[in-house]
Amino acid sequence: MLFINTPLTKFKLTIVSICNPSANSTLMGLYVSGKSFFTQCEAEGFRRITFFPDRPDVMSEYFVTLNADKTRFPMLLSNGNLLEQKDLENNRHEAKWHDPFKKPCYLFALVAGDFDVREKTSTTRSGREVLLQVYSDKGSGEQTLWALDSLERAMFWDEKRFGLELDLNRFMIVVVRDFNMGAMENKGLNIFNASYVLADPETATDTNYTGIEAVVGHEYFHNWTGNRVTCRDWFQLSLKEGLTVFRDQEFTADMMARNLPEQAALSARAVKRIDDVTRLRTAQFPEDAGPMAHPIRPDSYQEIGNFYTSTVYEKGAEIIRMQHTLLGEQGFRTGMDEYFRRHDGQAVTCDDFVNAMESIYTKQYPQKDFAVFRHWYSQAGTPRVKVEIIYDEVKQTCAVTLTQSCEKVGVEKLHPELEKKPFFIPFHIGMIDAEGNSIALDVSSLENVTTTINDGVILELKEPSQTWIFQRISRRPFLSLLRDFSAPVYVDYDYSIEELAILCAHDKNPFARWEAAQELSSREILRLCQVFEHDEPASLNPIILDVWKHNLTDRSLDSGYRAWLLTLPAEKILFEKLSPITPLSLYQAREFVRQTLGSAHEKLWLETYQQNHHQGEYSPDPISAGQRSLKNLALAYLISSQSKQGIKLALQQYQSAQNMTDRMGALSPLLNYAPREISQPLSQDFNQRFQDNPLVMDKWFTLEALAAKDLQQINGLMQTPLFTLRNPNRARALLFQFCINNTLVFHAKDGSAYQFWADKVCELDRLNPEVAARFARIMDNWQRYASPNKEFMQKALQTVAQYPKLSKNTTEIVSKALN
Ligand code: HT7
Ligand code: ZN
Numbered sequence: 001m002l003f004i005n006t007p008l009t010k011f012k013l014t015i016v017s018i019c020n021p022s023a024n025s026t027l028m029g030l031y032v033s034g035k036s037f038f039t040q041c042e043a044e045g046f047r048r049i050t051f052f053p054d055r056p057d058v059m060s061e062y063f064v065t066l067n068a069d070k071t072r073f074p075m076l077l078s079n080g081n082l083l084e085q086k087d088l089e090n091n092r093h094e095a096k097w098h099d100p101f102k103k104p105c106y107l108f109a110l111v112a113g114d115f116d117v118r119e120k121t122s123t124t125r126s127g128r129e130v131l132l133q134v135y136s137d138k139g140s141g142e143q144t145l146w147a148l149d150s151l152e153r154a155m156f157w158d159e160k161r162f163g164l165e166l167d168l169n170r171f172m173i174v175v176v177r178d179f180n181m182g183a184m185e186n187k188g189l190n191i192f193n194a195s196y197v198l199a200d201p202e203t204a205t206d207t208n209y210t211g212i213e214a215v216v217g218h219e220y221f222h223n224w225t226g227n228r229v230t231c232r233d234w235f236q237l238s239l240k241e242g243l244t245v246f247r248d249q250e251f252t253a254d255m256m257a258r259n260l261p262e263q264a265a266l267s268a269r270a271v272k273r274i275d276d277v278t279r280l281r282t283a284q285f286p287e288d289a290g291p292m293a294h295p296i297r298p299d300s301y302q303e304i305g306n307f308y309t310s311t312v313y314e315k316g317a318e319i320i321r322m323q324h325t326l327l328g329e330q331g332f333r334t335g336m337d338e339y340f341r342r343h344d345g346q347a348v349t350c351d352d353f354v355n356a357m358e359s360i361y362t363k364q365y366p367q368k369d370f371a372v373f374r375h376w377y378s379q380a381g382t383p384r385v386k387v388e389i390i391y392d393e394v395k396q397t398c399a400v401t402l403t404q405s406c407e408k409v410g411v412e413k414l415h416p417e418l419e420k421k422p423f424f425i426p427f428h429i430g431m432i433d434a435e436g437n438s439i440a441l442d443v444s445s446l447e448n449v450t451t452t453i454n455d456g457v458i459l460e461l462k463e464p465s466q467t468w469i470f471q472r473i474s475r476r477p478f479l480s481l482l483r484d485f486s487a488p489v490y491v492d493y494d495y496s497i498e499e500l501a502i503l504c505a506h507d508k509n510p511f512a513r514w515e516a517a518q519e520l521s522s523r524e525i526l527r528l529c530q531v532f533e534h535d536e537p538a539s540l541n542p543i544i545l546d547v548w549k550h551n552l553t554d555r556s557l558d559s560g561y562r563a564w565l566l567t568l569p570a571e572k573i574l575f576e577k578l579s580p581i582t583p584l585s586l587y588q589a590r591e592f593v594r595q596t597l598g599s600a601h602e603k604l605w606l607e608t609y610q611q612n613h614h615q616g617e618y619s620p621d622p623i624s625a626g627q628r629s630l631k632n633l634a635l636a637y638l639i640s641s642q643s644k645q646g647i648k649l650a651l652q653q654y655q656s657a658q659n660m661t662d663r664m665g666a667l668s669p670l671l672n673y674a675p676r677e678i679s680q681p682l683s684q685d686f687n688q689r690f691q692d693n694p695l696v697m698d699k700w701f702t703l704e705a706l707a708a709k710d711l712q713q714i715n716g717l718m719q720t721p722l723f724t725l726r727n728p729n730r731a732r733a734l735l736f737q738f739c740i741n742n743t744l745v746f747h748a749k750d751g752s753a754y755q756f757w758a759d760k761v762c763e764l765d766r767l768n769p770e771v772a773a774r775f776a777r778i779m780d781n782w783q784r785y786a787s788p789n790k791e792f793m794q795k796a797l798q799t800v801a802q803y804p805k806l807s808k809n810t811t812e813i814v815s816k817a818l819n
Contacts, residue, residue, distance in 0.1 A: 029041070033176050035114070036073070067092060070091050075135065076111075131170045136175040157217070164224045174192065178727055183219045185222035208660075229343045235301075237304075242318075245314060256268040264558055278573070283310040297350050306773055335359075343356075381407055383425065427460075430480040432506060439477050442471055481515075513565065559630040581789075591640070594636075595642075606649075609634040632665030647674050667682055695729075697730075705742060709744075801818060
C-alpha cells in the first residue's frame with residue numbers, strides 16, 4: 001500500500017523499484033528470455049514493475065529512458081518515437097522514447113537486447129512514410145519476411161476496409177521465445193511469441209503461415225480497437241478482443257479470397273468460416289457448458305488472467321459478426337465510424353460500442369428495436385434453436401417456426417430468481433429442391449426478415465418462438481439452416497438421413513453443405529459409439545460411403561474446401577453431443593468410420609492424392625495450401641486403414657519433402673498408424689534434422705505426444721534434455737497436446753493420466769501460474785464423463801486443490817470445477 005500525505009495540488013513523485021527479472025518465471029512484468037529483457041503488462045503486469053494505479057482507464061503520456069551496457073544490449077526499445085540515443089561512460093548507452101498517445105499502462109513495453117532486424121518503409125494512404133520493423137533473435141532474421149509483409153498487408157487492409165490509418169511513424173514487432181500467449185499489442189512495439197513470426201517453407205506449415213498473418217493482423221488492428229479506444233475496466237475485455245478477432249477473421253477471409261475468381265473466392269471464404277466455427281465449437285461451446293461459463297462481458301472474476309477465454313475472444317467475435325450481419329457491410333462500417341467519432345482517445349464499455357451500432361441500425365430500420373441484442377453481452381450459454389416446418393402442398397406455403405431456449409450455466413445456476421431472456425438471433429436460411437436447385441424465397445409480405453443474401457434470407461428471431469410463412473413454395477423444400485453460421489447456436493432439426501445426404505451433395509451455400517456432412521457423420525459416429533459401448537458388431541451406413549464418394553470425386557470443388565467436406569467432426573465437438581461422455585468408445589467409433597471410409601474408397605483416395613500432389617516451389621497461397629491439405633487428408637485416411645500403397649506414398653513424401661506441411665503430413669499418420677519400425681526411424685530423422693530449431697522441436701514433441709501409446713512414453717519425453725516446463729511453447733507442445741488430444745492414453749480407464757495431469761499442474765503452478773491455470777482447465781467438464789473416469793478426474797482435481805501455496809489463478813479454476 002502506498003500512502004501519499006501531500007496537499008492535493010500538483011506534485012512530482014519519484015519511485016525507485018528494484019526487481020529481479022532473471023528470477024521471474026511468470027513471464028509477467030519485466031523478465032529475461034534468452035539474453036534479452038522483455039515486458040508483458042497486460043493485464044496486471046505493470047504493477048510488478050513499479051507502483052502504479054494499474055487499471056485500463058488510467059491513461060498517461062510516457063517518456064521512457066533506457067540505460068544499459070552497449071555490448072550486451074545494443075538495442076533499447078520502447079513505445080512510440082525515438083527521441084534520442086547516445087553513448088555514455090563505461091560502455092553504457094541510453095535511449096529516450098516518447099509515446100505521443102495517452103495510454104493505459106497495460107500497453108507499456110520495453111525491450112533490451114541484440115537482434116536481427118528486417119525493415120521496410122511504407123506509405124500510408126494519406127501519404128505519410130512509416131517504418132515497419134521486425135526484430136528477432138540473432139540468426140533468425142531470414143525467417144521474418146512473411147511476418148513483415150503480413151504487417152504491411154494488414155496496414156493497407158485496415159485503411160481500405162475501415163478507413164483506419166497507422167498513427168505512428170514507426171511500428172515495431174519484436175520476437176520473444178518465452179511468452180504466455182500469442183502476441184501483445186503494446187503501442188507501436190508489439191511483442192510476439194516466436195511461433196507467430198518466424199517462418200520459412202522448410203520449418204513452417206501452411207497453418208503456421210496463415211496463423212502468422214492472422215496474429216500479425218490481429219495485433220496491428222488493436223492499434224485502433226484496443227489502443228486508441230480502450231477498455232474502461234477488464235469486464236469490458238471483449239470490447240477490444242471480440243471486435244479485433246472479428247476484424248482479423250475478416251482480414252484473413254479477404255486475403256484468402258484475394259485475386260480468385262468468384263467461385264473459388266466463395267469457397268476460400270467458406271474454408272475460413274469453417275475453420276473459425278470449428279475452433280468455436282471445439283473450445284468455446286464446451287466452455288459455455290462448464291463451470292467456467294461466463295457471458296462475453298463477465299460479471300465477476302477472481303483473476304483476470306483466467307478470463308482471456310474463448311468466450312471473450314471467439315464468442316465475442318461472433319457477437320460482433322451478428323451485428324455486422326444485421327447492419328450489413330456498409331451499415332457496420334458507418335457504425336464503426338460512429339464508434340470512433342464518439343470515443344477516440346477514451347476508455348469505454350461494451351455498451352458504448354452497441355450504442356454506436358444501434359444508432360445506425362435504428363436509422364436504417366426506424367420501426368425496429370435493437371435492445372434485445374444486448375442480452376448476448378449479459379447471458380452465458382449456447383442457445384438452442386428448434387426448427388419446425390409445416391409444408392402445405394395445396395396452399396403452396398411453408399411455415400417455418402423457430403423456438404429458442406438456453407439452459408442456465410455456470411454461476412447462473414446459483415440464481416433461481418434469474419429468468420433467462422431471449423436472444424436476438426439472426427438466422428440465415430435457404431431452401432433447395434431434391435436436385436439442389438435453389439427455391440426463391442419471397443419476403444415481400446414477411447416481417448422480421450433482414451436481408452437476402454444470394455438465395456437465402458435472415459430471419460430475425462427475438463422472441464421465444466416465431467413463425468414465418470413463405471408463399472409460393474411449389475415443392476416440399478429441403479432446409480439449408482444457419483447458413484454461414486449466422487449465430488453461435490445449436491440447431492435442432494429432425495433431418496432424415498436422406499435429406500442430409502442431399503444437402504451434403506447439393507447445398508449451394510458451401511458452409512451449409514459442409515455442415516450437413518458434419519451432421520451426417522456425427523450422427524453415425526454417435527450411433528456407433530453406442531454399438532461399441534455394448535460390444536456389438538459394427539458396420540457403417542452405406543449412405544455415408546456414398547456421400548464421401550460423391551464429394552471425393554466432385555472436382556468442381558476446390559481442394560481446400562473438399563478437404564473440409566471430407567473431414568470427420570473433431571472428437572471434442574462430438575463429446576459435446578454425448579451424455580455422459582464415454583471417450584474411449586467415441587474414439588473407437590470415430591476411428592472405425594475413418595478406417596472404413598479409408599479402405600472402402602482406397603482407390604479414390606489414391607487418385608485424389610495423385611491429383612493434388614505437386615512438387616515445386618512452395619507457396620502458402622490458399623489454392624496450393626488447399627491441395628496439400630486434401631492430399632495429406634487422403635494419406636491419413638489411407639494409412640489409418642493400413643493401406644500399403646498409402647504407407648509407401650507417405651514414406652516417399654517424407655523423404656522428398658521440400659516443405660514442412662508435406663513432411664508433417666506424411667510423418668503424422670505414419671507415427672499414429674504405421675508399425676513402429678517404419679515410423680520410428682523417421683521420427684528420429686526429424687528430431688536430428690531440426691534439433692537446433694526450437695519451433696520445429698515443439699512440433700516434434702507434439703507429434704510424439706499424440707502418437708504415444710502409454711504414459712511411460714510421455715514421461716520419457718519429459719526426461720529428454722530439450723524438454724523444459726519453463727518455456728510455455730514446450731509445455732503446450734507436449735503436455736497440453738497430450739492431455740487434450742491423446743484420448744486413448746489420457747482417458748485410460750485406470751485414471752493414471754489424470755494423476756499425471758495433477759502433478760504437472762502443481763509443478764507448472766510453481767513456475768508460471770497463468771500457464772498452469774490454462775492447463776488446469778483441461779479437467780473443467782469432468783462431471784459430464786461416465787464412471788469410472790469421472791471419479792478419477794475428481795480425485796485428480798482434489799489433489800491440485802489441496803496443493804500447498806497454489807496460485808490464485810489455478811485456485812480459481814479448480815475450485816470452480818469442484819463446486
Ligand atoms: N491482448 C493480448 C493479451 C495478452 C496477455 C494476457 C495475459 C497474459 C499474457 C498476455 N499476452 C498477451 C493478446 C491479444 O489478444 O492480442
Ligand atoms: Zn487481442
